[in-house]
Amino acid sequence: MSPQPNRRATGGLIDRSVSLNFSFDGKQYGGFAGDTLASALVANGVTLVGRSFKYHRPRGFLTAGSEEPNGLVELRTGARREPNTKATTVELYNGLAAMSQNRWPSLAFDIQSINNWFSPLLGAGFYYKTFMWPGFLWEKLYEPLIRRSAGLGRLSMESDPDSYEKVHAFCDVLVIGGGAAGLMAALAAGRSGARVILCDEDFRFGGRLLSERTEIDGTPCAEWAANVVAELDGLPNVTLLPSTTVFGVYDGGTYGAIEKVSDHLETPGPGQPRQRLWKIVAKRSVLAAGAIERPIVFGGNDTPGVMLASAVRTYVNRYAANPGKRAVVFTSSDDGWRTIADLAAAGIEIAAVVDPRLQVAPSLGDIAKRAHAPVFLGARLREANGGHALASLSIIGADNRERQVRADLLAVANGSNPNIGLTNHYGHRPVWNEEISAFVADVLLPGMSVAGAAAGRFALADILRTGADAGAKAAEDTGFSATMPPVPATTADPVSATPLWHVDKSRGKAFVDFQNDVTAKDVALAAQEGFRAIEHLKRYTTLGMATDQGKTSSVTGLAIMAELTGRSIPVTGVTIARPPHVPVAIGAFAGIHTGPHFKPTRLTSGHRWAEENGASFVEAGQWLRPQWFSRPGEMDWLETVNREVLAVRNGVGICDVSTLGKIDIQGPDAGILLDRVYINMFSTLAVGRARYGMMLREDGFAMDDGTTARFSETRYVMSTTTANAAKAMSHLEFARQVLWPELDVQTVSITEQWAQYAVAGPNARKLLQNLFGLAIDLSPEAFPYMGVAEFEFGGTTVRLFRLSFSGELAYEVAVPAHYGDALIRRLMAAGAEFGVTPYGTEALSVMRIEKGHVAGNELNGQTTAGDLGFGRMMSKKKDFIGRTLAARPGLVDPERPVFVGFKPVDPSRRLRAGAHFLGLGKAATTANDEGYMTSVAYSPNLGHWIGLGLIKHGPERLGERVRAYDPIRNGDVEVEICSPVFVDPEGARLQHV
């Protein structure tokens, strides 16, 4: 392992006994357990980590946390390659491989950094201005060019090999953020016995306490944090979720959080997800997400080596990694001054302390004195120089003299913005707090309180106290009696800040938004061109629109806009953050529901048998149904389907119809309910018989059809189409529970209970007789067409229906689904001597089209019972759902297209469903449209294509020819209007003896 030149020998929260190897841009480095990728790079003296979005400027780390705008890398290789990963949030692991982004051919030499010289052309709004003309070049040239040169990492373009898990959790108190305030809140609530979940985005709890050298209760603050975590860990009512970021607040106290489960490993362990999506429902929450330090906008402020002061302290204190050897501190806040002592303690020379304020507290001056640091008050930095690495800074003193100072590290402090993005998620805007020069949450979300730095309380004592307060209050609100934990002793820390947003007369580019390359000049341009509203500024310049959502830039940008337009910050306005607070992989939202598992799949009990017998399956809603059963040597599906159809019509076939909806309707008033939901009469149906029925929607259109059988005085079993099973069920429930609660009738779906097979064809009776023997008399006299029976056979109940969708002698046999697999095997065995043929939905459909039966294509929500030829079935003796509105003028208009059959005049022509009918020689205009083809099939019995459809005055026009016009597939076929019943119009085959 190579030495880590910038790593100190002692100190920090890293485990030097666990060495880790990793690579960056192919070069090998070493780090330690407890490092982030960023801290390990800093320890190895790597300052240049990326190229910027637009100008390809060299960039180093600005921060040490999830707000990082610069240090984005492509992590891992192959299908696991993850672009735009913040190196500051990646827990280092052995074998980690990362690549820098947006540079070619190398990070140090990037050809497109030439964009930097064309920057006058690339300012705000260049997109809209530069590539206006000629328009046709936009798609062909400009956009591809821009897309190639701008942008960030590359997708792997392979499917994600990892899995993601979803978890639900419930608690009394959710604490968001495990820093000083969050730990106190969790402690106060946890000790009360409330169910507490504590989340922190870091893999280690403690927040800023891990990065500072202050003491709490006389112990180093990081150690104090570890002690609190240990106590929380011991409480059974507290769940600790490190590496978990709460990214969104949703309705009813619901929070979204993403946990990195395996991101610290090269590949997830067996059975382990990469990440876990938490849906947390909390009665109360405490937002203790801390604050984010702000940069100062001055020339060259994006030079690698320019860092936020808080980040410098994190690298130096937490990771014992020195980001430089000679530092300047540029601070407008008291907090920035504490960096001086930390730098000195880490052995970093301090070249200058620059504070634009003319006066600071004497205690601050003492810190500088002890560190032998030259102090420049009333001063500012005009420019940072160095290109790939900071080399010098020019200071303009209070005397307006410019000095050059040599430095390889600049720590910038400009006050902090409370991290309150989550409080915006219901659409509330934060308000400006003049005292701390920052936005704070105004309207709080229901059940949420804010504590610590997130509430704008920056002194450690206040942070600890507000955290404890909020935790205790939250626990009490949820019914627990909480005692405030004593607030531990701390030393006073000055927290005053007078932010300096932008250094006037900066030399060189001064960046506001590092990730989207928005400069102070761009903000000025927006102001000059009238994009002064804060939302316009954002869209015009793209300020705050990068993956970091402007965490380090938005407030600065609007403050500069305020200065430029002579308005106050609150008047200028503020944008709001939206969920997710940090980018979340789409895979985490998808969870296990990808590919074929996108939605649950329903399999019939005969599925395995169908698979064994060569079925191809078709999706019917959630169901998979056998579409056909190919045999070796068959050239295409049509050949297979033709065989299946002929086998049924000439012998016997079996089809799985288990997916059809089945509803058990019981009670003395079952018949009355059916009379009211069907257009025809059912209360008069004899026990042991079935009847075809059609039901309408309330608005008078046809809803569903099927047969309903009567098994006893008080029991009917309804069948629905597969597609409308759930809809019909809820329709019945609504009718009996809401419309007519006075009826004594009960309904329940029994679709899942019964496996059901259609046995159709001239040999159907023989087959069943073979199977059932003496268990039932199937003679036409004993069991006529539309007869039903229930009997015991083979140790279970069998229901038999003599129904026919195919027009053949046919039955449907049902057994409890546990026996479905056994039934199909027994049916096949019983039919072997007749050459029984399994058939799928396609043959089923061909046969119903040959018989002119309507199905989903005709019951399409736009047709009435009258349109479909069932007008006379609508009973006049009773009321039923849809009756009144079915009589609307528009629904009884004689010009409405009506259901008939169609056959091609030239029998060799193929018909297409969806074709529209036009009079012969008529132009293809809407005015000439007479209706459309709903279903087509090749009829192997007739040897040509046949169709069903709706056409004006159809039944009166049998024999007339029209055009079936299908511009989408270049179809224009002359067809003859005919009866929809193509096969056996007399129905003789139904009665086959």
Next chain:
Amino acid sequence: MSELFAPLPAFETAFPISDGLTIEERSGIGLATVMIRKDQSAALVKRVRSLYGINLPASPSRAGTDDLAFIGIGPGVWLAAGSSSSGFTSMLANDLEGLASVSDQSSGYAVLRLSGPKARTLLQKGVPIDLHPSVFRPEKAAVTVIAHIGCMLWQTDEGAFEVAVFRSMAGSFHHWLAASAAI
């Protein structure tokens, strides 16, 4: 040709194995929906108590034993569960004649029993209701959803969980189970 049909379990694949978690299909059990007839509430409660010694729950909860339990799954609707499907529904239909409509569902649902200290943790991953012992106590029941699959869930008197899903969705449910069982 009247030899017995052989029933098949709903789940074809073995369940994930881990310490502190036992998953088994309760195959062969009897299940039936029991829906109260109009104005027969008091009579039904009385009949069930006198015949089976069970207090029909008036809330989403379970009453009874593995031999016979009633699980409240809606207003005036129970799922009755018995140790064997054989004759189960007809027994209930006869016993409750005129007081309730009984429909056989012994094949309609695949019922899993999850027991062991990790059962709750596993189920909580998928269930959008609070399963904490202080909230979802023994004998509690819920009609809910796991991974977009509708289910009925209850706890036995001994603290084991039972989940009933549509039989046709057993494969999809198993997929969720296997993907979530690493605890």
